[in-house]
Amino acid sequence: MFCGAVALCAFAVSAPALAGGVTAGTLIENTAVASYDDGAGPRTINSNTVTVRVDELLDVTLTSLDPGPINTRPGDAVLTFELTNQGNGPEAFTLLANPTVAGNDFDVTVRAIAIDSNGNGIYDEGIDEILTAPQTTAVLAADAVLTVFVLVTVPDGVTDTQTSAVDLNAEAVTGSGTPGTVFAAAGVDGGDAIVGTTSALATARGELVVGVANVALAKSVVLRDPFGGASAVPGTIATFTITAQVSGSGTINDLIVTDAIPDGTTYAAGTLALDGTALSDAADGDAGVASDAAGIAVDLGDVAAQTTRTVTFDVTID
Template identity: 40%
Template sequence: MKRKLTTLSIGLIGLGIAPLCMAEGTIAGTDIDNTAAVSYEVGGTPQTTTSNTLTLTVAEVLDVDVTLLSGPVSVPSGTGPHGLLFVVTNTGNGTEEFSLAINNAVGGDDFEPEASTPAAIYFDTDGSGDFSAGDTAYVPGDNDPVLAPDASVDVLLVNDIPADLADGAIGLSELGAVAATGSGDPGDLFPGDGDDGVDAVVGTSGADDVIAGQYVISDIELAVVKSATVLDPFGGSSPMPGAEITYRIVITPTGSETAVNTVITDPIPANTTYSSESISLNGGALTDDDTDADADPGAGNRRGPRRPDRSERRPDH
């Protein structure tokens, strides 16, 4: 028996539930008994008496907390789905079911994120912290989370971002959680509706909490301008057989985002041949090796036919 109990308590701790030391107080339905005793003597004879036993039953406190875990999420216009991570915690003292809702019509922002379809609320089932294939869609009335006191569940709001938004525009998306037993003003009573038929009382949260997550449009536009200069074998600039054409590609980013994994591809024009080892980046020479081991800030791949003759043209990267 003792071993069983020990195993049980380890199991509960393993689930993140502290069985005795609840942050949110004595569990709903607990009976608190109180009996006083008196000892005395009458004519030298000791006697004792006990009082009636008072029993106070702990009511269920309905409380919930929704906390945003994601910082502002940088998103480009016209993309999605993008997740916002929240955690919903049962801050009451009973086991409670909560309904979840998304609201994108939040004031004070620049655009409305568009709730993804078919579902916009997911449980972060795989614990990745972001929307991913392993996450379970929330279906209202079907898989409403049932949380023990102090237990929590990670929830994702998943939205698509409308196109053509200005860089820096902010869009808010709210997650709300409401106790199924009831909500309202603190102190509102739901007689007999709590765990095991005890009274349920709305706690300080109103048994209803909502918080908004934030998307920030962080687009980047890469402007690409290509120019060419010709050096002919006679020192002029006429395109003729044997002339070298130097191509220059200037890329100018605008916006607040950083472009990563940027790949620049330029075909070698027909009737021209690449001049080996001619590419450079920001004035620094690059090699033609795929596994560029130079200390330069990029790598170039040679494309097209390579002939080691003097008539090679030089595209300048």
């Protein structure tokens, strides 16, 4: 440290650079030095040392970590947030989730607020800690970042494309208020805790959008009688067409189309087809199985919305 003639030299305790500035409780000491020559040689004198203890700033931020609205359907969903202790001292924060946001098409039920205990960014049931009321985080070091999950349930009866928002609020346990509000002796080492620019309050919004797929099943028949016409007489071949149309958004899982062979008719072996491609009658590697006794079944698996699959088969009128 360079101290020139009649220079001021500051001696500060080193402290990490924080979003909230120098760590609360840090002692900043300052001593002035004067150097001069009185004719008998150079001399140096020090002033008394002034010591200032850094008070604790209370600041917090919250952000949604979801890349966009969570695509959901009735049942459980998880919203993900990040809380940062922007203050310069250790502080805990009380969390409150509000599912009743103006403009919601529907309101979810908040089941719980959880902490990402294993730090993998994903809610793990039975591993990540569920906070009990009042839902308060552990004491977080200055600049510490915490991933928080809001566990919600989407009600039955919601329809495709409906949206809902949930606000998560965080408040410093020591207190909040207008920036500059002082909580005397409530900070580190008995120093004051002072509300920072965030008011020691934060809110972030998570959003959900309903993606519900629906299946519409339609069946039609075309007749070809033995005389080249379209009459239903013994020997007429009836071609049934079943269309499964998936609308909305999202995906339908494990979609299986089945149909019985009507009384008075016989399945025409080898006529089962999916989207115009033949399927074997046997239970084998393809999606279809058919017999006169058991009827037809076609396993379409998972089908995305805005998709139509068409199953056809023939019977002969006995």
